[in-house]
Amino acid sequence: MTTRGRLAWLDVAAVMAVVGALVFALMSPRVESQGDSARMLFIHVPTIWLAYLAFAITFVASLTYLVTRKLKWDLVAGSSAEIGVVFTTVAIIGGMIWGKATWNVYWTWDARLTLTAVMLFVYIGYLALRRAIPDPVARARRSAVLGILGLVQLIPVHFSVTWWRTLHQTNTFRPRDIQMDGPILAALLASVAAFTIVYAALLRHRYQLAELELDAHRAATAAEGPVAGDAVSAPTIGST
C-alpha cells in the first residue's frame, strides 16, 4: 500500500469530523446574551486556534531545519505557513461577521484585531519571501529565520485581550476557569478537534505538493546543465 493509500483515511476522518462538528454546532443550545450569533464561536475559535498551531509548526520546523539542514523541514514550515494564512484569513472574516452581529461594526482598530491583521500580513510576507527565492537551500535558510521570528508576535496577539482594554472579549477558553455550559463546551471542543484533523489532512497534501515542486525544480535545473557552483552539493530531503 502506498503512502497516499495509507493516509487516505485522514481525508475521510477530516470530512466526517467537520460534518460531526457542524451537527454539534447547530444542535448546541442558544446563548441568551448573544442569541444565535454565539454560534460563530464554533468556527471563529477553532480557526484562530489552527492559525496559532500552523504558525507554531512553522516555527518548530524552521528551527529544526536550521539545526539539521534537512530540506524536508523547510517544506513542512512553508506548507504549514500557507495553511496558517488560510485559517487566519478565515478567522478574521468570521470575526468581522461576528463583530457586525454583536458590536454593529465589521472592523475596529482594537488591539486583538489589529495585531491579528499584522500577523496575517507578516506570514503573507513569509510566503512572498519563499516565492522570491528560487534556490531551495537559500530559500530554506532565509525563510527559516522569518519563520522563527514570526512566532514572537503570537504572544502579543494572544494576550492582547488581557494586556490592554479591548472591545474584543477576553480569551474564550481558559482551562482553569471554564465558564461555559456543558453542551456549548462539547460543541466547541468537537469543532476544535475537527479543524485540527482538517489541518493535518491539508498539511499532508500541501507537503506532497512542496515535494513535487522541489522535484520539478531539480529536474529543470538538471535539464539546464551544469553551472558554476555545481561542485557544492545541495542538501536533499532526508539527508544531511
Add this chain to the structure above:
Amino acid sequence: MRYVVIGYILTYGTLLAYVAWLGWRLRTARERLGGDA
C-alpha cells in the same frame, strides 16, 4: 441568524476553495512531472 449563516458559508466556502485550489495544484504538479508521485 443571518450573520451566522453568512459566517458559516464564508468560512466553509473559503476552506473548500482552498482545498480545490490545493487539489488543482497537486494534479498539475503531478502531470508536469509525468506521473503519480
